[in-house]
Amino acid sequence: MGKTLFDKVWDAHVVKSLEGDIDVLYIDRHLIHEVTSPQAFSELEKRGLSLFRKEKMVATPDHNIPTKDQHLPIKEALSKHQVDTLLANCAKHDVELYGLGHPFQGIVHVIGPELGITLPGRTMVCGDSHTSTHGAFGAIAFGIGTSQVAQVMASQCLLQSRPKTMRITVDGELKKGVLAKDIILYIIAQLTAAGGTGYFIEYAGSTIQSLSMEARMTICNMSIEMGARGGMIAPDDTTFNYIKGREFAPKGEAFEEAVSYWKTLHSDSGASFDKEYTFHANDIEPMITYGTNPGMGIKITKEVPLSMGNGSQDSFNKSLDYMGFKPGESLLGKPINHVFIGSCTNSRIEDLRIVADYVKGKKKAENVTAMIVPGSKQVEQQAIAEGLHEVLSAAGFELREPGCSACLGMNEDKVPAGEYCVSTSNRNFEGRQGPGARTLLASPLVAAVTAIEGKIVDITKHLN
Amino acid sequence: MEKFEKVVSRAVPMPIEDIDTDQIIPARFLKATSRDGFGDNLFRDWRYEQNGNPKTDFVLNDNTFSGRILVAGRNFGCGSSREHAAWALADYGFKVVVSSFFADIFKGNALNNGILPVQVSDEYLLGLLDAIQENPETEITIDLVNQQISYQDQKETFKVNVYKKECLINGYDDIDYLINMKSEIEAYEASSLVV
Numbered sequence: 001m002g003k004t005l006f007d008k009v010w011d012a013h014v015v016k017s018l019e020g021d022i023d024v025l026y027i028d029r030h031l032i033h034e035v036t037s038p039q040a041f042s043e044l045e046k047r048g049l050s051l052f053r054k055e056k057m058v059a060t061p062d063h064n065i066p067t068k069d070q071h072l073p074i075k076e077a078l079s080k081h082q083v084d085t086l087l088a089n090c091a092k093h094d095v096e097l098y099g100l101g102h103p104f105q106g107i108v109h110v111i112g113p114e115l116g117i118t119l120p121g122r123t124m125v126c127g128d129s130h131t132s133t134h135g136a137f138g139a140i141a142f143g144i145g146t147s148q149v150a151q152v153m154a155s156q157c158l159l160q161s162r163p164k165t166m167r168i169t170v171d172g173e174l175k176k177g178v179l180a181k182d183i184i185l186y187i188i189a190q191l192t193a194a195g196g197t198g199y200f201i202e203y204a205g206s207t208i209q210s211l212s213m214e215a216r217m218t219i220c221n222m223s224i225e226m227g228a229r230g231g232m233i234a235p236d237d238t239t240f241n242y243i244k245g246r247e248f249a250p251k252g253e254a255f256e257e258a259v260s261y262w263k264t265l266h267s268d269s270g271a272s273f274d275k276e277y278t279f280h281a282n283d284i285e286p287m288i289t290y291g292t293n294p295g296m297g298i299k300i301t302k303e304v305p306l307s308m309g310n311g312s313q314d315s316f317n318k319s320l321d322y323m324g325f326k327p328g329e330s331l332l333g334k335p336i337n338h339v340f341i342g343s344c345t346n347s348r349i350e351d352l353r354i355v356a357d358y359v360k361g362k363k364k365a366e367n368v369t370a371m372i373v374p375g376s377k378q379v380e381q382q383a384i385a386e387g388l389h390e391v392l393s394a395a396g397f398e399l400r401e402p403g404c405s406a407c408l409g410m411n412e413d414k415v416p417a418g419e420y421c422v423s424t425s426n427r428n429f430e431g432r433q434g435p436g437a438r439t440l441l442a443s444p445l446v447a448a449v450t451a452i453e454g455k456i457v458d459i460t461k462h463l464n
Numbered sequence: 465m466e467k468f469e470k471v472v473s474r475a476v477p478m479p480i481e482d483i484d485t486d487q488i489i490p491a492r493f494l495k496a497t498s499r500d501g502f503g504d505n506l507f508r509d510w511r512y513e514q515n516g517n518p519k520t521d522f523v524l525n526d527n528t529f530s531g532r533i534l535v536a537g538r539n540f541g542c543g544s545s546r547e548h549a550a551w552a553l554a555d556y557g558f559k560v561v562v563s564s565f566f567a568d569i570f571k572g573n574a575l576n577n578g579i580l581p582v583q584v585s586d587e588y589l590l591g592l593l594d595a596i597q598e599n600p601e602t603e604i605t606i607d608l609v610n611q612q613i614s615y616q617d618q619k620e621t622f623k624v625n626v627y628k629k630e631c632l633i634n635g636y637d638d639i640d641y642l643i644n645m646k647s648e649i650e651a652y653e654a655s656s657l658v659v
Contacts, residue, residue, distance in 0.1 A: 012656065012657065013656075015645070015648060015649055015652040016645070016648055018627055019626060019627065020625050020626035020627040020628075021625070022625065022627050024642070024645065024648075024649075026649070026652055026653075026656070035494050035495075035546075036545070036546065036547070038497035038498075039497065039498065039499050039547075042497075042498070043639070047639070047643075049643065052646075052649075063491075063494075064494075064495060078495035078496075079495060081495075081497065082495050082496075082497055085497045127545060127547075128544075128545060129543065129544050129545040129569060143545035143569055144545060144569070144572075145545055145546075145547035145550070145569065145572060145573035145576060146547040146548075147547060147573070147576040147577070147637070147638070147639070148572070148576070148638075150639055151638050151639045151642050154639055154642060154643050155639075155642035155643055155645065155646070155649060156649060157642050157645070157649055158638075158642075159627070159638045159641065159642070161625060163568075193482055193539060193542055194482070194538070194539040194542065194565060194567075197539070197565070197567060197568055198568065224543075224569075227539070227542060227567055227568065229568055229569075261657070292482075293482050293484065293542070311481055311482075312479075312481050312537060314479070314480075315480050315481040315482065315537060318480065408486075408491040408544075409490075409491055409492060410491040410492055410494065417514070427484075427486070427543060427544075429484045429486040429487065429543060430486070430487060430509065431486060431487075431490055431509045432486050432491075435490070435509055435514055436509075436514070
């Protein structure tokens with residue numbers, strides 16, 4: 001019987017198997033940020049331990065930093081202390097750090113790929129659930145808690161039970177205006193917010209293969225929103241071309257050798273999965289969420305459903321009450337005052353280009369506050385080099401400095417209570433973008449059109 | 465980690481599905497650099513008005529219910545990997561969460577902090593929630609050694625990984641195990657295609 005892509009990468013990293021279906025799994029790269037690492041460093045110090053493989057770690061502040069005036073000291077005292085703690089810990093333990101102002105700084109899941117740290121066949125972890133993003137390269141990448149951050153620091157390993165495998169195949173050509181974000185929101189709406197729990201997903205099929213690396217990252221990023229530990233895509237020429245020449249990617253002969261290994265990383269034809277789903281690109285349309293988990297998504301032109309399949313009606317009603325929507329109503333025409341474009345899901349250069357391309361020569365609606373936060377310093381500089389900042393600024397969008405920003409509302413970038421925000425981020429949980437904030441998840445294109453129109457519209461009628 | 469003993473306690477009912485870790489502890493309270501004090505902000509936005517006044521209709525503000533066991537709807541702990549969610553529950557005083565389904569990362573974080581996630585059937589969960597609502601003094605017994613949950617005459621067995629069970633009963637942390645494996649890890653590094 002053939003092996004799955006997941007099996008090949010996982011098996012190559014098992015140091016030892018223990019009784020009770022637990023493997024000691026070796027971790028190739030460990031990304032850390034300011035929010036989930038301080039208690040891990042303290043744990044290490046409390047136990048008198050040092051970093052086992054400091055050269056396999058990279059640190060950057062992203063969650064709890066301002067996205068304005070990053071050259072100035074952080075004003076908020078607790079945030080400043082948390083970022084300073086990361087800086088002090090990295091200095092003390094000699095960890096590679098890209099602090100504020102560094103040309104490599106950015107959202108941890110944006111910088112890993114763009115620096116060539118994320119490679120096919122690697123195992124990668126970070127104290128952040130969206131670590132699943134890196135699976136787009138054929139890596140096994142997943143989020144961990146802080147106790148596990150300490151374990152990886154101390155041993156470069158984790159004790160992990162092996163997840164089940166799922167393959168999601170999407171075939172066919174995408175319709176006009178449908179982006180990777182729509183594909184993943186569509187899949188989550190079909191499988192629900194718990195549909196992937198216990199599984200590691202492989203995305204396959206002609207639609208997935210036709211996507212750019214950045215689009216693949218958007219898909220893998222949101223695997224966790226179905227509860228899956230991670231998602232991955234078999235590496236191909238698109239992957240190899242993306243990696244070639246990046247800062248820490250293998251160079252010259254080493255790159256050629258790596259590619260010949262990476263080419264073996266695909267599911268064999270006889271490989272079997274614990275679960276399989278197949279979808280058709282033709283069924284996917286621009287999506288938007290109406291509720292308080294990412295599984296509560298609909299095609300933008302459809303109505304809010306009357307219930308959620310097998311879910312409890314009380315929980316469904318509670319969610320709609322929070323959002324201020326009624327079962328059975330259409331969202332078309334709903335006024336929207338806030339648009340957020342950013343987060344580890346959609347803050348890369350292609351996302352910014354999609355937005356700039358649409359808003360060029362247009363002006364945002366008067367009622368809208370439109371914020372666009374690049375995923376990294378490199379994305380920001382690229383946008384400036386391409387003149388996108390001028391296009392965005394002329395359309396009334398505010399281009400900020402890199403960080404997680406209003407995706408999770410840890411810094412001052414928040415949506416006011418009761419207000420609606422069409423957001424390219426990954427979670428529409430209650431209060432996610434600020435206490436009382438109401439989030440509608442969508443693609444960068446839907447976000448751009450919403451900003452111009454000031455309300456939810458059928459975007460396909462606005463595309464040339 | 466503290467050893468996990470048998471828990472006999474009343475329980476707090478929270479019959480809501482998909483309770484995510486942003487509800488358990490909102491991101492704006494993750495700025496601390498220690499593990500202490502997160503219990504004060506457990507379920508912050510469900511528990512308090514924005515001005516800090518308690519919301520009287522929220523179960524943690526209702527004296528009728530108390531105990532070291534939280535009983536919640538399915539898919540508890542979905543979303544962010546923040547271990548602060550487990551710290552907040554533990555700091556508040558919970559030792560057990562009962563639900564019919566748990567998110568993976570939360571489950572791992574809970575176990576690493578001496579909180580036992582007890583997964584029961586949908587029917588058992590409904591019966592248990594009804595029993596607590598009907599009589600808030602209902603005592604629930606969580607017997608980890610025999611992997612059994614019981615109240616009145618209603619019993620159900622639950623699954624727990626054999627390794628994690630040993631850790632809980634003896635108060636072992638994964639890190640203790642891993643740091644004693646250094647030579648095996650080094651041997652792996654030497655023999656593999658580690659990059």
